[in-house]
Amino acid sequence: QKEVEQNSGPLSVPEGAIASLNCTYSDRGSQSFFWYRQYSGKSPELIMFIYSNGDKEDGRFTAQLNKASQYVSLLIRDSQPSDSATYLCAVNKGNAGNMLTFGGGTRLMVKP
């Protein structure tokens, strides 16, 4: 079992719809969780982080964390074609150096 798992996709949604991206992790001791967006040929950029159970909203993005079920999700409301990218879930287990463990990423395609 991978430490951080994501469906590779592609996840295809129509413009204006809600895109739901999911991520599960194996280490119950994980402390903080991150969503990065990566456009093709570019390096990842941080969208959001969350470390408490529940929802965290930032503009069109909502991160949801459920530690009991060991999953974290990212909702993108009013999806735009410019949201088309690969979304990486990353987990900080709180170990030395605060190293992040990344999932394989989910490719999102928003169709006009």
Next chain:
Amino acid sequence: GAVVSQHPSRVICKSGTSVKIECRSLDFQATTMFWYRQFPKQSLMLMATSNEGSKATYEQGVEKDKFLINHASLTLSTLTVTSAHPEDSSFYICSASKGGVRGYTFGSGTRLTVV
């Protein structure tokens, strides 16, 4: 804040030569930086953890003598790909953190092509 600069953004080199990639934290000090490699359509693969003032920690399967990492100051880490071969062609990305729960900022990446 938390800007990470990576240079060069793109490099083409001949097989057998060495290439140095620099990663700088511009507005913060980073005791730890990370180097990743990403092949086309694949996810990030952690190569090594760069620690200021000490030896880097390499992931399993990464040759430390081929990928030399130097973290001589709190704002600079370098990755040198020695005796590069075409199979080393990839997208190399560094990252650093200001600490705490805010995660990491990535450099802009270096596209290495070995011909």
